[in-house]
Amino acid sequence: MPESRTIQLVDLACTVNGRNVALRIEPRETLADVLRERLGLTGTKVSCDAQVCGACTVLLDGQPVSSCTLLAVEASGRAVRTVEGLARDGSLTPLQEAFIEHAAFQCGFCTSGMLMAATALLEEQRHLSREDVVHALEGNVCRCTGYVPIVDAVLAAAEAGQ
């Protein structure tokens, strides 16, 4: 757009981890940009920036989305949840506990995305097979663990009745 034109700003009103957020943003800002740069929620990581790796996974109305390639305005009127919103009053969720118990992370870069994708699955389905977990996490890439401990952790959290 030529610089002579006014830069369009749009209103974004949504909740992030249960808190009301109201911002004036540019339409081109991604949800990851807004979370990390404007709200300081840096638990959401950006890696491939192409919806392939899953590191930037957050929940939009309970469903996993890639915040790296979603315009933040798409969150208008909706509920965004990030890894920062999982623990309540310092208590980890059973899923987070299971990740620690099963050593389901090493470098940790994929972990917030894994946790959010698995949280969406656990909230929808109580009885999970290994295949269900693998299918739900197919789009989340981990270069450290070899995945087995991650799948084990999600199954353990399902058992624990998250």
Add this chain to the structure above:
Amino acid sequence: MTIPRFELHVPTSVAEASELLRRYPGEAVPYAGGTELLQTMKLGLASFEHLVDVKRIPALAGIAVQPGGWLRIGATTTHREIERSALVGERLPALRLLERQVANVRVRNTGTLGGNLCFAEPHSDPAAFLLAAGARVRLGSAEGERELDVDAFIAGPLFTDRAPDELLLDVRVPPARPGRGHGFAKLAFFERPAASVACRIDVAEGAIADARVAVASACESPVLLERVGQTLVGARGADLDDALGAAVEAARHDVETFDDVNGSADYKRHLVGLLLRAAATSAYEEATRA
């Protein structure tokens, strides 16, 4: 990567969206899930100064059975909505299975069927299915509407018959009925498949009366292999295996594959044959299920 600056428009009718697209020739583009569009803009492969969000237009939404049994899927329906639709599950289980395997859950939650078709990605599994199913698309603009076969709509790699001021309104799939079955099979090593094959088979009086075969990913653009389907016509129970063998040979001959990171052109021809056998077998099983 930062997305270059653009202006976002949120029309609520087809006419309004079409006017916007016409107002900014060459600078405006319809925007739905953004799965492909935002990626190409980030990479600088495409640049648009106006994005016309089509997700608030009621005429582009929803899944419904129409009079005559055609299944209408609105252009802004996400892959996840199709995957989870009870109507699709009942009538087109092969499409449900296909949609369940599109990319990953995040792409399925935002990416739309209409966006997928309009981008004309060579790796489009839905396009392969819709070609085999004999689906039709409806396009609309401020001028009116027109309808055409998916085959005519997909004009080539990353290229469709859609005019710049037209919107894809919906896709309509011919009725599911007794004696008709759909099948789909793919092999993917990465996000985008190496090869995908879709098949529709109609059985009458114990023999295959009609068969349609479409291939995606292995070739430049999703394609209907008309001669291949015809090799299956007339086959019945005992000689199905021979007919499948002939169809596999015909498909390997007719499909124009290419070398890339997924493998050589020869390898992909081989895959097309294997996947055709799997897709046609499940279509036949569905068609002959009591």
